[in-house]
Amino acid sequence: MRANCWYGKQDMRVMDVPEPKLLNKQDAIVKVTSTAICGSDLHLYNGFVPTMEQGDIMGHEFMGEIVETGSEVKDRRVGDRVVVAFPISCGQCFFCKKELYSLCENSNPNAWMAEKLFGHSPAGIYGYSHLTGGFAGGQAEYVRVPFADVGTVKVENGLSDEQVLFLSDIFPTGYMAAEQCNIQPGDTVAVWGCGPVGQFAIRSAFMLGAERVVAIDRFPERLRMARDGGADTIDYEKTDVYDTLMQLTGGRGPDSCMDAVGLEAHMPGPLYYYDRVKQAVMSESDRPIALRQAIMACRTGGTVSVPGVYGGLIDKMPMGAVMNKALTIKTGQTHTQRYFQPLLKRIVDGQIDPAFVVTHRMKLKEAPEGFALFNQKEDGCIKIVMTP
């Protein structure tokens, strides 16, 4: 079968690889009908995530049809149309029972490695380095899905792939980021990053009752899409973010702030080069530019919610601000499975049509071009969906 494989920094190749087999009794095989490229994939593409191996199959946002099930799969049948959650979760452990699916204790075969780095291991993730299990990913024609009963949601035929595909990651991710803000009536919420995650964070913040959302980015088409979602926007290259936010909130600051940018943040000015150099010489692995701004701008007693991915160490973390302003920081890989039903319901009820975020459609064999395009944010690219 065809699969998009990682071969090195900015080196993706579509290869002919063997089809996956069932390896465990709770596995299912999914024939992929749609698969997307995520901002998280860019961190692998740009070489910021260690423990990638040449030939690893990429991708963790995918859906399709079940074509084979293991003997212990109970609630899914061959022929079911399903969306797959990006974290792999057993459904049985302490964390899965608390619906903290991305913290599953039983799904990372390389847990020891993550323990060395983080003290504990998060769940396994498809196509996301060997640190999170080295699972073959979803940018392929077929994928093996462990714990298929827990990791998939069935969808009816009335909905198109593009309407439901993002239940796999970015819709729940934006939603969880907003939920973590504990939004109260009248709240102003600021969102750094108007990529796909930021877009869903903006819309989710409104769904959860925000009075006003302020979105921050530099790409006009992304800011335009944010405004379409009801947000006010700040182009961080044109105006000072902190000053503008204080202007808008009468000096109090947003009640909560979301960092939907992550470790590859960009910024005009010397601090950006400070972080680039530190990253290059490996004395810091992540560039926390948006995170620093979010912490500084957030109102006292407010919440900073961080869906953006960080992998290692950051520098100049304004802990003094966190402490003295009594901020709450909430973060995590998304507990995707927890949001399957509630968000599917919002789609069915017509409260949101996630397809709005798709700007490019391609064939799986064009994945390397897709990565380059999405990475450079060229041609107005915000979200790419590929079909086999």
Added chain:
Amino acid sequence: MTSEQSEQPRRDQRRTQQQEKRGMSTQSAQHVPETNARGRLTQEQRLANSLGWFGIGLGLAEVLAPRRVAAMVGVSQEHRTLIRMMGLRELASSAGILNDRSSAGAVWSRVAGDVLDLVLLGAAFTSGRSNRTRLAAATASVAGAMVMDVITAQQLSRGIETRGGMIRISAALIIDRAQEPLYRHWRELSNLPQFMKHVMRIEMSDDRRSHWVAKGPVGSTIEWDAELTEDRPNELIAWHSVDGSELDHAGSVRFEQAPGGRGTIVAVEMQYRPPLGTVGAAVAPWFGEDPNQTVKMDLRRFKQIMETGEVITTQGQPAGREESTSWKYDHAVRQ
């Protein structure tokens, strides 16, 4: 083998009985790995200690009496300054080792120093003014010291701790199940190879005796007979290898109710005396870089079986390469 040494595995069981008498409240305190609790130096640390003091002596001689050192190793007197520098380096790395006897880094820096010394000695061979016989003797002793340094550094970086010739390992993991099913699964010793990667099979000879076959170095196998030394339903299983086995091994697993009804804390303690008393060479591949972490991975697989009914794996999945899986990372713990 002194009697003190062969006592060790057994002493452990006595301790569990004592602790039993003391009641539940002291149990969790017992889980503090006794390797640390006892405060004695491990063999690796003691080796590092003597390497450190040896280095201090050598370094002082090189700094204070470079002429004599030059004469002893058979190089020309004109290299005095160089010898002083080598002495300073030796003092610095030795002080590093004595400062933290568990620091593999300090010992590795000594290995780097050894290499430097060897290079300089090698260079001296080409000089007409050197005494070849003495030089050869000096080179041999530096090479010998380097072997010790490398072994010590390796053991330290693996985290292997040998005491009284025994490697001791401990790990604990919380499992979201009651004590009873966990105990039952473990008590059926033939189940252990499901999650203990280095054990190939265990056959029960009778209710208390079993025959273990495990992977040895480079494709060989190690076999031994073990017997249960203690079996307290739902609480504890302890075993040790019978006298005269190829491998002197003892182990115990304790099933302790976790606070707040959150399942069971499973705590494993194992002790190995490697065959021939080598510093862990034969069994080291089982434990790779971090023995405690490796046993914890075994425990993790036990947890997976008990909580989910299967061991999570990627072995056999596709990839754009021959070697199709991520299992090698798991193996890396052992290599």
